[in-house]
Amino acid sequence: MTAPLVVFAVGNPSRGDDAIGPVICGRLAKWLENEKLVDRVELIEDFQLNIEHALDLRNRELALFIDAGEKTPAPFVFAQIHPSTAISHTTHALPPEAVLQVYRQMEGREPPPAFVLCVRGEGFELGAEMTQAAQGGIAAAMVLLERLILKPSLADWCA
Amino acid sequence: MTYQLETAAHPERLRRVAIDPVSRVEGHGKVTILLDEQNKVHQVRLHIVEFRGFEKFIQGRPYWEVPVMVQRLCGICPVSHHLAASKALDIIVGARKLTPAAEKLRRLMHYGQILQSHALHFFHLCSPDLLFGFDSEVAKRNIVGVAAAHPEIARRGVLLRKFGQEVIRVTAGKRVHGTGAVPGGMNKSLTVAERDELLKEIYRIVAWSRDAVRLIQKMHIQNPGLYNSFGIFRSNFMSIVGHNGDLDFYHGALRARDDNGKLIFDDIDYQRYDRYIEEEVRPWSYMKFPFFKSIGKEHGWYKVGPLARVQNCDQISTPFAEHERREFVDYAGGSPMHAPLAYHWTRMIEMLHAAEVIKDLLHDDDLLGDNLMVSGERQMEGVGVIEAPRGTLFHHYQVDENDLITMANLIVSTTNNNQAMNEAVRHVARRYLHGREVTEGLLNHIEVAIRAFDPCLSCATHALGKMPLAVELVDPEGQPIHELRRS
Numbered sequence: 001m002t003a004p005l006v007v008f009a010v011g012n013p014s015r016g017d018d019a020i021g022p023v024i025c026g027r028l029a030k031w032l033e034n035e036k037l038v039d040r041v042e043l044i045e046d047f048q049l050n051i052e053h054a055l056d057l058r059n060r061e062l063a064l065f066i067d068a069g070e071k072t073p074a075p076f077v078f079a080q081i082h083p084s085t086a087i088s089h090t091t092h093a094l095p096p097e098a099v100l101q102v103y104r105q106m107e108g109r110e111p112p113p114a115f116v117l118c119v120r121g122e123g124f125e126l127g128a129e130m131t132q133a134a135q136g137g138i139a140a141a142m143v144l145l146e147r148l149i150l151k152p153s154l155a156d157w158c159a
Numbered sequence: 160m161t162y163q164l165e166t167a168a169h170p171e172r173l174r175r176v177a178i179d180p181v182s183r184v185e186g187h188g189k190v191t192i193l194l195d196e197q198n199k200v201h202q203v204r205l206h207i208v209e210f211r212g213f214e215k216f217i218q219g220r221p222y223w224e225v226p227v228m229v230q231r232l233c234g235i236c237p238v239s240h241h242l243a244a245s246k247a248l249d250i251i252v253g254a255r256k257l258t259p260a261a262e263k264l265r266r267l268m269h270y271g272q273i274l275q276s277h278a279l280h281f282f283h284l285c286s287p288d289l290l291f292g293f294d295s296e297v298a299k300r301n302i303v304g305v306a307a308a309h310p311e312i313a314r315r316g317v318l319l320r321k322f323g324q325e326v327i328r329v330t331a332g333k334r335v336h337g338t339g340a341v342p343g344g345m346n347k348s349l350t351v352a353e354r355d356e357l358l359k360e361i362y363r364i365v366a367w368s369r370d371a372v373r374l375i376q377k378m379h380i381q382n383p384g385l386y387n388s389f390g391i392f393r394s395n396f397m398s399i400v401g402h403n404g405d406l407d408f409y410h411g412a413l414r415a416r417d418d419n420g421k422l423i424f425d426d427i428d429y430q431r432y433d434r435y436i437e438e439e440v441r442p443w444s445y446m447k448f449p450f451f452k453s454i455g456k457e458h459g460w461y462k463v464g465p466l467a468r469v470q471n472c473d474q475i476s477t478p479f480a481e482h483e484r485r486e487f488v489d490y491a492g493g494s495p496m497h498a499p500l501a502y503h504w505t506r507m508i509e510m511l512h513a514a515e516v517i518k519d520l521l522h523d524d525d526l527l528g529d530n531l532m533v534s535g536e537r538q539m540e541g542v543g544v545i546e547a548p549r550g551t552l553f554h555h556y557q558v559d560e561n562d563l564i565t566m567a568n569l570i571v572s573t574t575n576n577n578q579a580m581n582e583a584v585r586h587v588a589r590r591y592l593h594g595r596e597v598t599e600g601l602l603n604h605i606e607v608a609i610r611a612f613d614p615c616l617s618c619a620t621h622a623l624g625k626m627p628l629a630v631e632l633v634d635p636e637g638q639p640i641h642e643l644r645r646s
Contacts, residue, residue, distance in 0.1 A: 047237075050279070050320075051279075051320060055317065106313065
């Protein structure tokens with residue numbers, strides 16, 4: 001059975017704060033197991049978002065994209081997103097809005113309500129350790145995520 | 160050593176146009192073009208601006224970690240690094256010949272990687288240029304634009320890539336950064352259920368791959384003036400070639416030909432690659448410039464990847480792809496085709512071959528076997544070579560008595576194509592920019608030439624906000640007069 005909530009966590013664990021997504025994914029996996037919620041949430045960890053992730057949106061009630069951000073507000077931004085053709089110049093790593101748009105055009109219907117949680121990172125060098133600021137951002141984001149997952153509805157997430 | 164248009168005589172007097180980073184290629188690159196006041200081109204360089212540094216990063220690590228660690232190089236072709244490293248470390252653990260089950264599982268993983276990477280490149284990186292035109296409206300020239308105008312092509316692209324990713328997931332354990340291959344073999348085989356799931360889809364995948372070859376072949380035939388000449392330059396070419404001269408992406412011996420197709424070397428054991436290939440450092444790029452030692456720096460550079468492989472082999476072992484190879488060779492008129500846009504045609508022939516090989520492997524019960532590991536006499540040094548989607552990939556390691564890596568040298572596919580890409584960019588700059596006012600559409604011509612090689616310029620940090628495209632126009636005094644930026 002398809003979990004009603006899909007969470008995409010993206011980033012490269014070997015590049016400093018780009019590991020924010022994978023680290024949150026790992027912590028969420030443990031928390032979901034402790035709370036016995038694993039059948040309610042599917043976690044998908046990847047380096048980059050790409051076109052095939054549109055297929056992972058099928059039969060979902062909600063979708064959440066977690067990523068590191070450069071020069072984005074600290075500690076994080078949480079906001080609803082919508083399909084958009086105003087995409088990046090690169091298609092080897094699509095922004096979340098473009099994944100929603102690919103779903104819309106492939107499936108011929110609207111994607112599930114979707115949100116982005118963008119945690120600010122400070123350094124992205126190969127082999128670098130995660131910064132203290134990013135670790136603080138992850139801790140703050142986890143508090144929000146636990147609350148969101150316990151109330152997985154559009155109304156609660158928009159509140 | 161200088162190449163035409165590589166270094167201007169008086170760069171201080173010239174206007175500079177920078178495309179930074181190149182869009183829709185893997186990783187970051189930058190093209191700089193120096194123009195004079197009449198917009199005549201004096202210097203063109205493709206720079207690699209991100210220092211990979213991976214060889215240093217893995218020194219001092221235990222060798223068995225390497226097949227997993229090297230995948231951090233790239234989010235698009237991690238399987239190629241995973242398998243090239245595993246092949247090098249097979250030599251270290253004395254596993255010169257794997258069990259049939261282990262080798263076929265690795266092949267399945269690798270051909271799944273070729274399929275998904277070629278599908279991604281053709282349908283989602285290049286089809287916008289090919290379907291809409293190189294100077295079409297920039298807001299439309301992307302995968303979302305393709306999905307809107309050609310929904311079936313876009314849908315097939317998504318599902319072809321998804322299938323390749325599934326092949327990788329069941330063989331490597333994960334869609335990205337799996338752990339299936341280990342020094343000496345594999346750590347898991349396929350279950351009957353996994354095989355049967357893939358079998359349900361594979362015939363449709365083969366059919367769609369045949370359609371894709373026809374689509375790009377039709378584009379060539381309908382517009383030979385563009386496809387046969389855009390960015391063209393002549394060069395040597397190289398790949399590994401399998402048993403009996405077959406096209407083989409997983410294993411074989413090194414073969415190189417000159418621009419007329421005459422053999423330069425053949426049947427070379429890649430453990431001795433460094434007797435035949437040398438890398439030159441140039442001060443303006445982090446990426447090295449390899450060349451054949453026997454010919455020298457000036458004329459010894461070469462191209463790799465689909466266009467080299469399909470013309471370097473004697474035949475393809477699967478029937479549909481062999482038929483398409485013959486069509487391509489006939490179209491080329493009996494001598495090697497050097498047009499960069501022919502990379503797309505040969506890339507689709509390779510995708511078809513990968514689909515056919517996957518079909519055949521899925522009918523082979525060796526994939527279900529549990530005899531997966533061999534070992535032998537421990538060695539201190541090993542080289543692994545594989546034909547990655549973008550071309551020949553070398554991994555070379557030395558290990559000490561404590562099992563720690565003491566030396567690593569990687570020649571990645573894009574490095575092998577470094578000079579070739581620079582030549583293609585210079586040709587396009589001469590043909591399309593020389594003496595003309597620079598527009599976004601003209602600059603995209605430069606990017607089209609680079610994209611034909613499917614370069615991977617060192618990934619993969621992608622955090623939101625990190626990959627803008629900036630085009631700078633700078634006057635002869637070095638003052639910026641115009642900048643375009645999209646993110």
